[in-house]
Amino acid sequence: MLAECKSWSSRVPQDTVHSMHMVMQGAGANTGFIISKIGFQKGAHEAAQSTNIHLLTWDELQHKFGRQWLTHQSGKLEKLMPELKLIDHLHLSQGDTTIPIHNNMIFGATGQWRELSDVLADIRMIIFAAMAQPKTYDVPGPIEIPVHPDTSGAVLDSHGIWSLHLPSVRAYFEWMVLQAQTCLAKYRALHQRAHAAFETLPDDMANAASERMINGAEGPSA
Numbered sequence: 001m002l003a004e005c006k007s008w009s010s011r012v013p014q015d016t017v018h019s020m021h022m023v024m025q026g027a028g029a030n031t032g033f034i035i036s037k038i039g040f041q042k043g044a045h046e047a048a049q050s051t052n053i054h055l056l057t058w059d060e061l062q063h064k065f066g067r068q069w070l071t072h073q074s075g076k077l078e079k080l081m082p083e084l085k086l087i088d089h090l091h092l093s094q095g096d097t098t099i100p101i102h103n104n105m106i107f108g109a110t111g112q113w114r115e116l117s118d119v120l121a122d123i124r125m126i127i128f129a130a131m132a133q134p135k136t137y138d139v140p141g142p143i144e145i146p147v148h149p150d151t152s153g154a155v156l157d158s159h160g161i162w163s164l165h166l167p168s169v170r171a172y173f174e175w176m177v178l179q180a181q182t183c184l185a186k187y188r189a190l191h192q193r194a195h196a197a198f199e200t201l202p203d204d205m206a207n208a209a210s211e212r213m214i215n216g217a218e219g220p221s222a
Helices: 014-027 042-048 058-092 098-109 113-132 169-199 203-214
Strands: 002-006 032-036 053-057 143-146 162-166
Touching: 002 014, 014 032, 014 042, 014 053, 032 058, 042 053, 053 058, 058 098, 058 113, 058 169, 098 113, 098 169, 113 143, 113 169, 143 169, 162 169
Parallel strands: 002 032, 032 053
Antiparallel strands: 143 162
């Protein structure tokens, strides 16, 4: 498939259709789309008849492929969410206190608890923001998601909650996927550094760190 986009202030003429047909033949394409900002002249529609060239406006293109696009975008985000939720559970679980104690001990013992806390806060922000995921591709913006006060573009909503107003469904998925990928990359790098540093600690320091965690001297603020 080939697509040619025309952001012109005038309607697309039939010559463009003829040119597209030649390009398709040269490229071996079996389907062509010409997308116009304004629309098409009558001759363009006549030239496209009995061909495999489809003339679409931008709105028509979105309606034609919107559901497939949304499924693809949702799939990219859904691939990232399980790992984010697992990390959140391993460090901030309310139901099993022994799991966070063990997993957080290594970061506390190596002086990286504050950095871990920042990453965990960002991960939980993404988890909550995922609850606002649009269900259709044509949901009108802005799309509001809860964020930290220091998030770029954050504003207070009518309920006094800091939120980010994303202008469209596309902007929502672009922001979410980038933030999720960034959080995972930061956590993986931090996890590797903390474990490598913990392996170098003398036994007495490692044991002392374990005791501090068990006694509640260090730990997550849920």
